[in-house]
Amino acid sequence: MKRGILTIGIIAVVVGLIAWILINNKKENEARTAIVADESGAIVVKTAVAEKQGLQLDFSVNGNFAAKQDLDLLAETNGRVTQLMVDEGDRVRKGQTLIKIDPEYANLDLQQAEAAYQKAKTDMERYQSSYETGGVTRAQLDEVALNLRNTETMVQQAKRRVQDAYIKSPISGVVNSRNIEQGAYVTPSTLLFNIVDISALELNVTVNESQVANIKTGDRVKITTTTFPDKEFSGVVTFIAPKADATLNYPVKIEVVNPEANTVRAGMYATANFDFPEQAPQITIPRSSFVGGVSSNQIYVLGKDTTAQLKDVVAGRIMGEQVEIVSGLNEGETVITSGQINLVNGTKVSPQS
Secondary structure (H helix, E strand, O other): OOOHHHHHHHHHHHHHHHHHHHHHHHHHHHHHHHHHOOOOEEEEEEEEEEEOOOOOOOOOEEEEEEEEEEEEEOOOOEEEEEEOOOOOOEEOOOOOEEEEEHHHHHHHHHHHHHHHHHHHHHHHHHHHHHHHHOOOHHHHHHHHHHHHHHHHHHHHHHHHHHHHHHEHHHHOEEEEEEOOOOEEOOOOOOOOEEEEEEEEEEEEEEEEEHHHHOOOOOOOEEEEEOOOOOOOOOOOOOEOOOOOOOOOEEEEEEEEOOOOOOOOOOOOOOEEEEEOOOOOOEEEEHHEEEEOOHHOOOEEEEEEOOEEEEOOOEEEEEOOOEEEEOOOOOOOEEEEEEOOOHHHOOOEEEEOO
């Protein structure tokens, strides 16, 4: 009996505690929502006046320099390195021989291919003569002709292998790293050198959707670096990505001609400064004025009878927290910048500064 009375008592206490929490939460919610309306029942909102302002389109973005040409040079044939002609830090010219690989096996292959070609050529002459006198069939002649073409291809391939024994630089630049030693045996795709050309560099940056709308390829850009604070470099926009990356920004490449002595190096940090002509003043309003976001093209304006009037506008460029209005709004009109979630067209409002 006592246990039952104790259980009933505990349940009563729990129910009472829950009821107290619910009543307290109701009072807190009523206190929060009380700020939405004043004593007259009008919805409290914040407002701003639509004004014409000069648009500031200039912006700066940071990025890193990359070599315009950065090449990993690979071997294309088998053999042992017999001569290593350059080292790290050496400047090389396009077409300059960098490595010599023992051409003995390549020369033997060439000799064998040339001998096979000469034999096939002789066979072709003999079969051609026999075919004209009816000694062989057309099918036999065609087979000999095919063999002649195959051996000719083998000769061309063998000559290419001999040429590949003398590895030449495909670009002009500086040997950034050497990955081979003299005497080492290499196979096709063995990494030999990394060669970079920093006579021209690319500054890689990303810009947002409002910034990318104002730039185009060919635009000149001022470049500054913390490494050389007293110098200013000039660049040209050479590439603008046609679609955004995973961060919803657009990759942009700016080509910069390196000054004498290759002052700037790949990997250095820099700032691209985009400058634009002064723009004519345009009507702008706070970004927060839009119902559900700028893309909705809808705002509330303050009517003469202190009511919220829903209005369709055409938004233009976005400059930070300000948005250009192309049409649908007159200078001097008052727009509602907060509290729109509580509004419908014609709602009585109480503007607050």
